[in-house]
Amino acid sequence: MITAGIDVGSLSTKAVIVADGKPVGSGIVLTSPDTEASAANSMNKALQQSGLARNDILHVTGTGYGRINISFADKTTTEIACHAKGANAQNGLVRTILDMGGQDCKAIRCDEQGRVVNFVMNDKCAAGTGRFLERIADLIDCSLEELGPMSLQGVNKHLPISSTCAVFAEEDIRKLIRAGEDVNAILAGAFDSLAIRIQALIDRVGTEETLCFSGGVAKNVGIVTRLEKSLGLKIFIPIDPQIIGAFGAALIGWESMQ
Amino acid sequence: MEEKFQTLIHSNDPENRNKWALEWKEQGHKVIGLLDIYVPEEIISAAGLLPWRITGTWDAAVPRAAVHRPSMTCRYCTHVLESFMNGDLDFVDGLVTTQIDDDFKRLYDVLNYIDKPGFLHIMYLPHTTSKTTLDMWKKSVNSFKEAIETYSGNKIDPDELQRQVLIYNKMRALLREVYELRKREVPALTGAEALGLTSAARIMPRELFNEQLEQLIPYLNERKIEKSDGKPRIFMGGEWLDHPGYVRLVENAGATVVMDEFDTGSQYFWDIVYDTSDDLLGALAKRYMMRPGLSRMAQWEMQANRNLAWMNEFNADGVVELRSLYSLPLDYRYLFMRKIYDNNNIFYLSLNREYHLSGQGMLQTRIEAFLEMVERKYRATSV
Amino acid sequence: MINVGLDIGSQFVKTVVLKDRINVATCVDKLGSGSIETLVFDNYITALQKAGIEEKNVDYTVATGIGREFIGFADIQISEILCSTRGVNWLPPPTGFFLDMGMEKAIVVKNHDGKPFQSFRNDRCASGTGRYLDIAAKPLGLSVEEMGEVSLKSTKEISISSNCAVFAESEIISLIHQKEKTEDIVRAIFKSMASKVHSLILKMGNVKNLTMIGGFAKNVGLVKAIELEAGCEVIVPSIIDPQLVTALGAALIGSENEKTTASL
Numbered sequence: 060m061i062t063a064g065i066d067v068g069s070l071s072t073k074a075v076i077v078a079d080g081k082p083v084g085s086g087i088v089l090t091s092p093d094t095e096a097s098a099a100n101s102m103n104k105a106l107q108q109s110g111l112a113r114n115d116i117l118h119v120t121g122t123g124y125g126r127i128n129i130s131f132a133d134k135t136t137t138e139i140a141c142h143a144k145g146a147n148a149q150n151g152l153v154r155t156i157l158d159m160g161g162q163d164c165k166a167i168r169c170d171e172q173g174r175v176v177n178f179v180m181n182d183k184c185a186a187g188t189g190r191f192l193e194r195i196a197d198l199i200d201c202s203l204e205e206l207g208p209m210s211l212q213g214v215n216k217h218l219p220i221s222s223t224c225a226v227f228a229e230e231d232i233r234k235l236i237r238a239g240e241d242v243n244a245i246l247a248g249a250f251d252s253l254a255i256r257i258q259a260l261i262d263r264v265g266t267e268e269t270l271c272f273s274g275g276v277a278k279n280v281g282i283v284t285r286l287e288k289s290l291g292l293k294i295f296i297p298i299d300p301q302i303i304g305a306f307g308a309a310l311i312g313w314e315s316m317q
Numbered sequence: 318m319e320e321k322f323q324t325l326i327h328s329n330d331p332e333n334r335n336k337w338a339l340e341w342k343e344q345g346h347k348v349i350g351l352l353d354i355y356v357p358e359e360i361i362s363a364a365g366l367l368p369w370r371i372t373g374t375w376d377a378a379v380p381r382a383a384v385h386r387p388s389m390t391c392r393y394c395t396h397v398l399e400s401f402m403n404g405d406l407d408f409v410d411g412l413v414t415t416q417i418d419d420d421f422k423r424l425y426d427v428l429n430y431i432d433k434p435g436f437l438h439i440m441y442l443p444h445t446t447s448k449t450t451l452d453m454w455k456k457s458v459n460s461f462k463e464a465i466e467t468y469s470g471n472k473i474d475p476d477e478l479q480r481q482v483l484i485y486n487k488m489r490a491l492l493r494e495v496y497e498l499r500k501r502e503v504p505a506l507t508g509a510e511a512l513g514l515t516s517a518a519r520i521m522p523r524e525l526f527n528e529q530l531e532q533l534i535p536y537l538n539e540r541k542i543e544k545s546d547g548k549p550r551i552f553m554g555g556e557w558l559d560h561p562g563y564v565r566l567v568e569n570a571g572a573t574v575v576m577d578e579f580d581t582g583s584q585y586f587w588d589i590v591y592d593t594s595d596d597l598l599g600a601l602a603k604r605y606m607m608r609p610g611l612s613r614m615a616q617w618e619m620q621a622n623r624n625l626a627w628m629n630e631f632n633a634d635g636v637v638e639l640r641s642l643y644s645l646p647l648d649y650r651y652l653f654m655r656k657i658y659d660n661n662n663i664f665y666l667s668l669n670r671e672y673h674l675s676g677q678g679m680l681q682t683r684i685e686a687f688l689e690m691v692e693r694k695y696r697a698t699s700v
Numbered sequence: 701m702i703n704v705g706l707d708i709g710s711q712f713v714k715t716v717v718l719k720d721r722i723n724v725a726t727c728v729d730k731l732g733s734g735s736i737e738t739l740v741f742d743n744y745i746t747a748l749q750k751a752g753i754e755e756k757n758v759d760y761t762v763a764t765g766i767g768r769e770f771i772g773f774a775d776i777q778i779s780e781i782l783c784s785t786r787g788v789n790w791l792p793p794p795t796g797f798f799l800d801m802g803m804e805k806a807i808v809v810k811n812h813d814g815k816p817f818q819s820f821r822n823d824r825c826a827s828g829t830g831r832y833l834d835i836a837a838k839p840l841g842l843s844v845e846e847m848g849e850v851s852l853k854s855t856k857e858i859s860i861s862s863n864c865a866v867f868a869e870s871e872i873i874s875l876i877h878q879k880e881k882t883e884d885i886v887r888a889i890f891k892s893m894a895s896k897v898h899s900l901i902l903k904m905g906n907v908k909n910l911t912m913i914g915g916f917a918k919n920v921g922l923v924k925a926i927e928l929e930a931g932c933e934v935i936v937p938s939i940i941d942p943q944l945v946t947a948l949g950a951a952l953i954g955s956e957n958e959k960t961t962a963s964l
Contacts, residue, residue: 137686178686
């Protein structure tokens with residue numbers, strides 16, 4: 060039984076194809092203003108990778124911001140349920156999920172079968188989302204991947220960077236760059252205040268091991284290191300953290316067909 | 318009959334809203350604007366004036382109000398001020414409010430300053446309920462009665478006041494009757510429709526509303542809403558929520574909203590005026606102040622108990638509360654309610670919202686995720 | 701007499717060179733990462749080269765803008781509001797009020813003979829400043845400059861209900877997913893910004909016409925939206941790039957400085 064999950068996020072669209080509960084192909088594209096096309100493109104990429112044809116897929120589950128636009132989806136589910144399912148399927152010990160995507164940040168608690176027991180999402184602010192990190196990378200004129208290691212090299216000078224508003228945090232960083240402060244130190248300060256915000260979010264649902272970190276930001280070693288320190292435990296990062304949502308969506312679709 | 322019902326529940330839509338107030342004025346009478354559910358409306362009606370609940374502008378832009386009010390304060394007050402300043406409420410002759418909190422006090426001050434509307438009165442409402450504070454409130458009610466008498470130029474006839482109490486009690490009973498129909502497995506009306514109904518009551522002569530609703534009751538008895546199968550039953554919380562779009566949002570996310578604790582909904586009519594034998598004003602004062610009310614009243618245990626009882630009676634599976642941004646009393650009560658609901662194993666989602674309809678995308682995702690959680694329990698227990 | 705005005709903003713550095721109070725050269729550069737003083741100095745030298753003037757012949761240099769403290773080679777640093785008012789006062793036609801919208805500010809000033817008499821700024825927030833446009837443009841895949849022309853094609857009025865720039869971005873993404881047209885979304889963005897500007901104008905009192913300066917004045921769609929919301933005429937300077945008016949004012953103030961006039 061082959062099912063597919065499509066996660067239309069604000070930055071990227073991901074598709075995963077699952078055969079009897081096991082992933083057999085995936086595809087990622089950047090989300091364009093035409094979200095329907097993005098969904099179709101990501102699906103095609105996944106089909107190519109898996110060597111399957113479109114009518115091999117018996118059920119498509121859509122999730123993410125753009126889920127209402129996927130005309131070929133049989134059902135839609137929130138990304139909260141999908142991330143919990145996907146993370147727990149990758150590692151059966153997962154009971155807490157931290158997902159930081161392009162636009163938002165969520166902390167989810169789940170049971171042994173990956174079903175959502177509690178969740179909380181960022182309510183007021185985008186500080187600590189993929190978008191925010193993208194803008195920092197632009198400002199400093201380096202790639203997203205370099206941000207993490209740089210932040211770990213910076214000695215913490217306790218530079219003042221707002222932790223309440225993404226826009227203000229960016230202004231603060233701009234001013235520090237202008238003032239000639241060391242870029243690594245700036246990143247260290249920015250990531251420190253980011254980690255505090257994320258920890259506060261996680262605290263609202265509490266942590267039960269194992270904690271899984273998913274979403275694009277999970278690739279950022281600067282954030283991961285700081286969180287492991289403040290949580291006092293090792294964080295599980297899936298091999299491909301970006302596709303957890305789409306994977307979970309495909310699994311939820313598969314389970315619904317049983 | 319369905320058409321009649323739809324017309325009634327859309328009375329407070331922006332294009333219909335002012336109709337009855339304007340008709341009332343054409344007959345040579347005056348309109349008194351209200352904001353909260355604590356001002357004793359029977360007294361206004363007994364003086365020959367129309368008590369008319371003010372809905373603020375539903376537009377996002379409030380540039381005029383921004384001149385007098387900081388942005389991070391009660392949005393309902395700001396939107397009401399905007400409506401006064403842009404001319405939308407020029408036909409309103411007066412406004413009476415209680416000092417719900419500092420924001421309402423500030424709104425009253427600004428209206429005084431800009432001299433709109435003509436008649437302004439603020440009532441002191443205590444925060445706690447006891448014999449002492451009830452006596453203080455009775456004094457407030459008395460001053461209010463005198464102020465209305467001075468403004469209207471008529472002394473209020475006790476018999477007329479008694480008559481109004483009966484009219485209002487009848488309105489309350491009728492609305493209660495309709496709400497009872499939401500206890501059914503398939504409710505007779507949706508949450509958005511119920512909000513529309515209560516909003517309608519507050520913007521027209523109450524006798525007229527009673528007439529119209531009474532005619533609809535037999536029809537509503539047979540009515541069933543569509544597609545409520547398999548959907549979790551939700552109890553909604555929130556204050557100063559008058560935009561049905563927010564209730565529709567919850568229902569579109571996959572729920573049936575069976576009950577609410579809105580000031581704009583159940584709390585407006587739930588308790589009647591009792592024991593009017595020898596002290597009518599006292600009975601009025603008691604009804605308005607002592608019942609379990611808004612979060613600005615320090616009776617949170619009473620309010621929590623009321624909610625739990627309602628959830629039981631209406632068979633609700635969970636609570637979705639949409640708190641108005643920067644409205645502090647409810648933000649504080651949220652922490653208290655969270656403990657109570659946790660202890661009673663009740664699913665509880667509490668989110669911030671703007672006053673006007675906004676942020677639907679983000680709200681919908683969170684509510685849907687919440688309902689996915691609640692649904693599993695619903696399916697498990699509904700077998 | 702050679703006077704130079706340097707306006708160092710959050711995104712751009714602008715230089716205006718005056719020879720005997722006539723504008724002979726200008727230069728605008730985008731600020732990137734790297735030493736700000738070096739970048740500004742390079743921009744300054746480029747402007748002088750364009751005018752055919754050697755650095756040693758410059759009589760007086762005034763630095764303004766939020767980055768002015770870093771410019772050690774300037775003779776003096778003066779606040780933006782003084783420079784922008786001076787610059788606006790020099791422009792025809794005369795108006796009593798102006799709006800200066802930059803990346804991080806939106807300020808409405810009442811002008812009394814070239815001196816600021818009263819002013820109102822955006823209240824703590826990015827909404828109503830250029831930053832809002834910057835953030836909103838991303839999901840649409842447009843540059844801020846392109847947005848102006850695009851909005852003129854709009855046929856449908858939609859509203860953006862979020863006041864916060866960050867939430868507005870989410871809302872714009874939702875609108876895109878709901879298949880709303882780009883031009884209609886852009887118009888809604890401009891309307892939202894215009895409403896914040898309207899608020900500032902209301903605080904000022906009765907304003908019939910208003911000069912607009914700063915880079916965003918070149919944005920046709922935004923200017924139109926402000927005119928519509930605030931119900932007043934918005935005049936965008938034509939004899940000089942609106943983005944350069946503050947630097948011009950800085951140079952003018954420099955030309956009135958005693959040190960300069962003493963050398964005549």
